[in-house]
Amino acid sequence: MLRFLLARLSGLILILLLVCVCTFAVFFVLSPDPAVQICGKNCTPELIDQIRANLGLDEPLLSQFLSFVGGLFAGRTYGAGDAATHCAAPCLGYSFQSSQPVWEMVTERLPVTVTVAIGAAVLWLLAGVVGGLISALKQGTWWDRGAMLVALSGLSIPNYVFALVLQYVLVVQLEWLPFPQAVGFAADPWQWFANYLMPWTVLAFAYASVYARLTRANVIDTLAENYVRTARAKGLPSHLVVRRHALRPALTPITTIFGMDFAGLLGGALITESVFGLNGVGKLTADAISSNDQPVIMGVTLLAAFFVVAGNVVVDLTYTALDPRVRVKSV
Template identity: 55%
Template structure:
């Protein structure tokens, strides 16, 4: 098991390195001036020259990439003399536009995105599984059809539309919720959750719909398995048949998708954060792309890749717990 884990972690590191190289290549090899972009629109030519030297753009690409990667582990000093910039471990580059190391920007915004992702995930898992389970067990009934129609509508609605509708109904008309204004959890869980409820619902309504459909399909397939017939033939309560024998198997594909979705969202839900003005990684990404702040884009890309590969590893480990056949493979 330890060997397996080490092997998998090494694979994760390899994937991250490749993603890093590709992203690096995209931004630094393209026929544009990374220094001008990194510095921003208001930079004077002298400042651009200084940035270019600090970014090491006068050196070969492989050296630049090597510097970037080693900087992650050792930290680095960008440029020299009085204008040198200290970028401490882990150094993911420096955002000249924000006048902050990328790592500081990321760690600043990460709690917001993590709060958003985890809360929404809890909601959509609960909702999606419940709806999918009921629809599967009442397959073919009016209830099943209306639930599936609702999930189709919910999954088709773009995030910004759902967000606007929720704001309009729950905040403007009914005044049940305040307009979201992010509060860190350190200021009290109630304020934190209360202000995140709308973004959670927005994200969850999209994902829950997909999970409901997935759960329904998976559950219908599982309940047709011969071992379900065996469970019934043993005289088990239908409740036990459905949960212990049916749902446990039906969850397997859902775990896979859940890992991917959660991993992707941890590095920021760009649209949702933007619509609700949440200061998360998604918002940072949005601004960085808009202003072509390449060090930040690179950092965010790596962060997203890190979460997704990590989530995948998590999924595989959970698999081994769920399905004993994986353990021996």
């Protein structure tokens, strides 16, 4: 087990380093000179040089990269003498737009994104798995056909369309939900909940559609397994046959996919956050891209990569715990 963890963790670090190299290459080498950008309109060549020196852009690429990675783990100091600013680890640099430390910007927005992800995940797991299970058990009935039709529409309707329609109907027309505004949970729980309800629903709808179809297919396959026949031949009541013998094997592979989807969402839901004006990592990413704020783009990219890679490790560990064929060696 320890050996397994060690292998996984070393893999994680390796992949994150690779992601660093790639994002660094893309944003700092291929895109236009950041110093010119920061400098703005009233710019002199001297000013540009000064900014370059301050950001370390006049150094060779390799040492730039090394100080970037060094900043991640140990922090770094920009400039020298009186003008020096220390950026504590993990240092992702400073935003070109607001000059705020990127790490701070990201961690400020993270709670919103986590809230969106967790709420949506609960909703889509419930709707997807339960819906898919009922569909599988009532295969070919009207319920099954109806549920699969809804799932298909969930897959085919674009996120933002559904979001706008939902907002129009629930807030503007029916006035069931108040107009969204940023409120903390402690300040006004109801407003907080109402705020998040629509983003949750929008995100969950698309995912639930995938999970419902997946669950249905897996349960149907599992019900055809020989061991389900054995369970019936033992005289087990059918609810036990389904619960014990069909559900666990059918749902175990879904945990894998869930882990990856959830980890992906922690990197920010770009469209949903933007549409509902939620100040999360997704919104931050969208804003950074539109203003070409390279340090921020790089920061969120690394963060998303970290979540996906870490999610992968968690998924592997979970799978090992759930499937005895992986957990227990054959004798």
